[in-house]
Every structure is written in structure tokens, then in C-alpha cells.
Amino acid sequence: MTVGRFAPSPSGRIHLGNILCCLLAWLSARQKGGTVVLRIEDLDSARCPRRYADQMIQDLRWLGLDWDRGPEVSGPDEPYFQSQRSALYQAALDRLEAQGLVYPCFCTRAELHAAGAPHREDGLTVYAGTCRNLTPTQRAERSARRPPALRLRVPDKEVSFIDGHMGPCTENLERDCGDFLLRRSDGMFAYQLAVVVDDAAMGVTEVVRGADLLSSTPRQLYLYQLLDRTPPEFIHFPLLLAPDGRRLSKRDADAGLDSLRNRVTAEELLGTLAALAGFHPSGEPASAAELLGEFSWETVPREDIRLPAHLFES
Incomplete structure (x- = not known):
């Protein structure tokens, strides 16, 4: 059975x-007779106060987009707030550390974004491996x-997959992203680790998300492999x-629901x-249920x- 999810950051x-x-995400799962999970990705509690999550839940109900498992609906994989799931992330991190794949990184934000740092074509910084081979003495001094933050050591390896909408995609982990964060220096777990742990634990089989996250998929597929879990189908x-x-951006107030x-x-x-997405040519008002056909x-x-x-x- 298809299990889809919506995982907004409030x-x-x-x-x-x-x-x-x-x-x-709702249409894709519901059209297959599947289940929809709502997960609140509030890892950064300072930027994601609970009032934003509560408002988001109200907005989704106003839109008529319901869910089968998530906040306000009991389910076998509670809790549905990432801020309450840290023990699961720590267990996954411990498993990766036991494989000898995790190392401490002491680079500052300024060092990571320095002019000499390698960048991808889309402007994202590729970690240069500065702290990868520090000696025990150097690590203790720093x-x-x-x-430190904690990074995952990645190999010179091609990861290929077929996106459900964008088609074939390939990235080289070492060249295109470098060793990536698992936990920040302030102790907050990184998105890449948390999203893999949660989707696996919740039995998600289909991930629908924006194309801005397409480049993160190879890293997540690698984590699925290391954690011995089955990845979902990705549709960007x-x-x-x-x-x-x-x-x-959420800073664009006029494009937010408070204005709309x-x-x-x-x-x-x-x-x-739905008209902009190409499957409702008339653009006439329609409920989510009416758009299923x-x-x-x-x-x-x-x-x-x-x-x-x-x-x-306005």
C-alpha cells in the first residue's frame, strides 16, 4: 500500500x-488508495515555535487536505513532531559511528562559505574535507x-535513481556534495539524517517534494543503504x-495564507x-476530492x- 507524507517546516x-x-502529495497517495502521514519538521525549535505548527494544522484543515496519521490523529509511529524524536536520530547516529563513518568537524560558517571553498553549479558549497583526517591530538585541541559538528564520511561513489517525475538522476557523493552534516555543533540533528530516519520508521513509500530537494536525494539514498532500510520512491x-x-519564501507575506x-x-x-500544475485546465474552484479524478x-x-x-x- 502507498504511504505518502507531507512534512512541512513550521x-x-x-x-x-x-x-x-x-x-x-495528497492527490498522489489518495489516487492510489493510500495513506497520508503529516509530520511536523520542527527540528530547529527556535525558528519553529509551536504556534506556527498549530496554525499550519488549521490551514491544512481549511484547505480540506486531511491525513490518516499525524498531529491530532493517533497512529503507530507517534510522535509526529521531529522535536520529540531525537532518541531515534541518536540511535541512527550511533549505528553510523559504529561503522567508523562519522567524524567531528570544527569548521565555522565563515570557513565553510569562504571564497576558496568548492561550489556546485547551483551555488551550493561542497565540503572540502578540512576536518576529515585530523589526528586525535588535533581533535582534542579543537x-x-x-x-564540533558531526559529518558522514562519503566515498567516491556514483548514486543513481529514477525520479518519479524528473527522470534519471546521478550524483557522485564525494564530488557533488562531500561529507555532509549529521548533527550541528549546537546539538541539533541535521535534516538529511532526520528525514531518512522518520520516513523509514513511518513506512513512507512515496515522497513528493519540490525540485529544490532533488539534489539531496543521493545523500538520503546512501543513508538508507547504510541503515539497511528500504527507500521510498521520490517524486520531485x-x-x-x-x-x-x-x-x-515564508517572508513573502502576500503569498501566505494569512493574506490569501x-x-x-x-x-x-x-x-x-491545480491549473498551474497542469491537470485542471479550467482553473475553476474545486475541492481536493474533486481534483482526484x-x-x-x-x-x-x-x-x-x-x-x-x-x-x-493585497
Whole structure:
């Protein structure tokens, strides 16, 4: 049985890109008769106060996007807030450490983003391996000055997969991402580790998310392999852009539901998003349930989508 999920980070009011992600994930799972899990990715508790998560839950209910397991719904894989799942992440980290694959990193943010650091074509920094081969003495000296982050040692290895929408993808772990974070220096577990542990524990078989996370998939597939868990199918969709071509952000208040709920109904909003995603040509108001019969990944574009200006008008 298909188990899909929506895993938003409640660092502010959800915007149209978040809503499209939830809609597509919901439609994809429901059309297959599957289960939908809602997980709140609030690892960074300072940026994700509980009031944002509570508001997000209210917004999803207003949109008519329900879930079978998650907050306010009991389930076998509780809790559904990442801030309450640290013991699971620590157990996975311990397993990776036992394989000799984890090492401490003392690099500062400034050092990581220095001009001489290697960068990918998309501008992301590739970790240069600065702390990979420190001696025990060097590690002890640096630990006395600052707490370390923890990184996973990756091999010179190609990871290939077929995305359910974007098609074949390949990355070399060493060249294209480098040794990546498992836990930050402040003790917070990193996204790559937490999302793999949670999706595996919750039996997720299908992950629908924006194309900005496509490049993280090889790292996650490698973690699935090391932790001896079965990975889900990954389906990435194009990003929604503001009318001027900017990527959406929770800072774009006019694209958030706090503004939109005063101007449009849930059905109007879903109908517009479904039209932009290519499977509801009329753009007429429609509920999520009404869109089930029209939804098809075949019609969803692969290039980023610009939003119409009227959705940004206050």
C-alpha cells in the first residue's frame, strides 16, 4: 500500500509552494488508495515555535487536505513532531559511528562559505574535507575551543535513481556534495539524517517534494543503504516562483495564507494551483476530492512555474 507524507517546516505561515506540495502529495497517495502521514519538521525549535505548527494544522484543515496519521490523529509511529524524536536520530547516529563513518568537524560558517571553498553549479558549497583526517591530538585541541559538528564520511561513489517525475538522476557523493552534516555543533540533528530516519520508521513509500530537494536525494539514498532500510520512491515537482521570478519564501507575506484566506476560498485556491500544475485546465474552484479524478503526473510541468500577479495582490 502507498504511504505518502507531507512534512512541512513550521518556521512561518505556509505559502503557496507549501500548499502545492501538500496538494500533490495528497492527490498522489489518495489516487492510489493510500495513506497520508503529516509530520511536523520542527527540528530547529527556535525558528519553529509551536504556534506556527498549530496554525499550519488549521490551514491544512481549511484547505480540506486531511491525513490518516499525524498531529491530532493517533497512529503507530507517534510522535509526529521531529522535536520529540531525537532518541531515534541518536540511535541512527550511533549505528553510523559504529561503522567508523562519522567524524567531528570544527569548521565555522565563515570557513565553510569562504571564497576558496568548492561550489556546485547551483551555488551550493561542497565540503572540502578540512576536518576529515585530523589526528586525535588535533581533535582534542579543537574540541577544547568549540563543540564540533558531526559529518558522514562519503566515498567516491556514483548514486543513481529514477525520479518519479524528473527522470534519471546521478550524483557522485564525494564530488557533488562531500561529507555532509549529521548533527550541528549546537546539538541539533541535521535534516538529511532526520528525514531518512522518520520516513523509514513511518513506512513512507512515496515522497513528493519540490525540485529544490532533488539534489539531496543521493545523500538520503546512501543513508538508507547504510541503515539497511528500504527507500521510498521520490517524486520531485517544479517550484512555484513569484511573478518576478523569485523563489517563494515564508517572508513573502502576500503569498501566505494569512493574506490569501481573506481574499479567496479554499476551492478557488486549489483550483488555481491545480491549473498551474497542469491537470485542471479550467482553473475553476474545486475541492481536493474533486481534483482526484483529474490529477496526473503526466501533465505536471518539469520547469518552474510563475504565479499570476493577482495572487500577490493585497
